[in-house]
Amino acid sequence: MELRALILLPLCFPGLQGQTSEVQRRREGGTLYIQCPYAQRATTQERKFWCLSKDGACQERVRTYNEWWQKSTDGRTQIRDDTTNRTVSITMTDLKAEDSGTYFCAYYTYQYVTPGYIQLRIISLNVFQELLRWELDTLWVQCPAWCRRGQCTVERKTSSSRSTTKSLQDRATIHYDGQGTPTVTVRQLQTRDSGVYWCALGSERTTEIVLSVHKRTQQRTAEESGTVSVQCHYRIADYASATKAWCRKEGETCRVLATTGSEPPAANGTARAGVTVRDDSQQGIVTVTMAQLQPQDSGVYWCALQERAALSRMEEITLSVSRALPPGGSPDTERKSQDILLGEPSSSTFIIVTVVLFILLLLALITSTALGVRYYKLLARTGNREAEDTRDRPGGTAQPGSSGRRKSSQDDSQGSGYINLDVQSQPGPEDPLYCNVEPSQAARSPPGVEYALIAFSRPQEQQGTSPTQT
The missing domain is CATH 2.60.40.10 (Immunoglobulins)
Structure with a gap:
């Protein structure tokens, strides 16, 4: 039978040669919407079909007539022909598990020796049931065989009774009513029972079931x-x-x-x-x-x-x-005590550490500023002293080749009215002698001093009397 179907399929459906099906999965109650472009392959006057493939034949579900759209007899399937865009659209609503199967959209032609359907698109539709249960609930499913992962737990020939073990095979039974309809019962559902199951009739899958078992908490x-x-x-x-x-x-x-x-x-x-x-x-x-x-x-x-x-x-x-609170304690006290015991920093400890770090940073900034100001003043004072030393040096006031020594500031404070100069060279009688006097010294007149005489001894006078100072 299967070989005969394979031989007849290309003859009855020339457009099916070399075509592969697309898998579409939908849950029960869902909607399937697909489009089948026919471009130049068909005229707008040719009728379009939506077929369920059964043993190589087209089990017609809906087709277009003189109108551009048409609904199926049950009202759940609709076909539309968009002649402008040359596309036929199929819509299936309120899907049921029995809608699962292989479908194709096509148009009928008489151009071949054997007239037949020209396939535009093949769809393998899988409509599954989605079941949600709690642990220890009982599941009932009309199913001739209850299969999972390639193994069928309960088959038509099985008549096992309820068991107290945790095996799913021992918790599942099958029962037949007066019309011979099989019903699979699974008791004491557990979360590990969640998964994908299917009902099977012989080697053919009839219904896919997605089971989700949740625990109460x-x-x-x-x-x-x-x-x-x-x-x-x-x-x-x-x-x-x-x-x-x-x-x-x-x-x-x-x-x-x-x-x-x-x-x-x-x-x-x-x-x-x-x-x-x-x-x-x-x-x-x-x-x-x-x-x-x-x-x-x-x-x-x-x-x-x-x-x-x-x-x-x-x-x-x-x-x-x-933990129980201590007498007179509060949740905050308990939390602080736990922080201390566990060595975890509390919010108050974090605030204290932050304040301490801020104070230390402020002190470091103030100290750095003070040291900078002090260093600046020291540099300024050192510069003034160097300037004074430059003015006091005899090299800046005496003639070249001579040197002088100024008396200390202590002598100046005592009101001394003269300055001793030791001339090392032998100036001539007519050589001039200069002496720099600071403005502060020139302004004041020490008491008891009217003038100062500076005399030089000639070489011939060095053996005579010494110069007189008044």
Whole structure:
């Protein structure tokens, strides 16, 4: 049959030769919209078709008539022929899983020996169901076989019963109604069951199903030495008689702390004082109470079903226990004490450090400025002294070849009225002698001094009397 279809396909559909299909995935309830340009290949008068390929034949879904557009009989498929742009458009709305299949848009021609459809575009449409469930929910799907990753868990010939193990194969069963319609049931769903499944009939996939299983979560806070109470809900019809457990998550395992059953916790459990689990099977609520809490009790816990040694999570609870405040303390005091104990800087410490650094920077700036001013004054004073020394030097006032010595400023303050000059050379009798007197000295007249005589001894007079000073 398959070989015959392959032979007839090019004959009935000349335009299908060498064509490949495009895969389009849509969820149920979605819309498919495609365009098929026909350019010069067809005239505007030729009818356009939207076909479902079945065994090499065109199962017509909708076609154009004298009008430029037309709807299908069910109203969910519409075809439009844009003769201006020479493009035919297909729209499928409210998609269903049974709409999955291979489609093509085409026009019919009589130009070949065997009239047939000229394919314009091939679409492989995959409409999938998207199912959202909570953990421990039950899933029902009308499906002859429940398959995943190339393996079918439940097939038509299977009639397994409910099991207490965690294997999906043992949690899935199949049931047939009076008309022989198969229904697959999957119980105690877990997050690890999320994935892509499909229903299959023999080797043919019929329906693709995208399953997403979410876990229920809670957040709880309590203080040291306090008490916390948690409520977890479950389906009464499915789990009223099951044993409920309270366990703490530790790595890949969950350590059981208390159960509703009379038996002690499982091998991976340890009873904890102050923990009680109460099951209200009439309301479908499990109430867990933990007393005398300590900071080390913070962590992740489960409300779970306990079946033999296996645990199935009902809800996940994150518990946070804070330290008790000291008498007369406040949350800020507690936080500061924790910062000190843990060595973590608080906001006040940060402010203090910032102020200290600012003060040190300001002091360094002031010190640098003061040193700069002092250095500038020292340079100015040194320059003045060099100028005074230049004026006092005899090289600037006496004749070349002579040197003089000025008396100290102390002598000037005592009001001395003369200046001694020692002339080393032998000036002539008519050589002039100059003496520089500062304006300050010229202005004042020391008492008891009217004039000063300076005499020089000739060589011949050196053996006689010494010069007289008055």
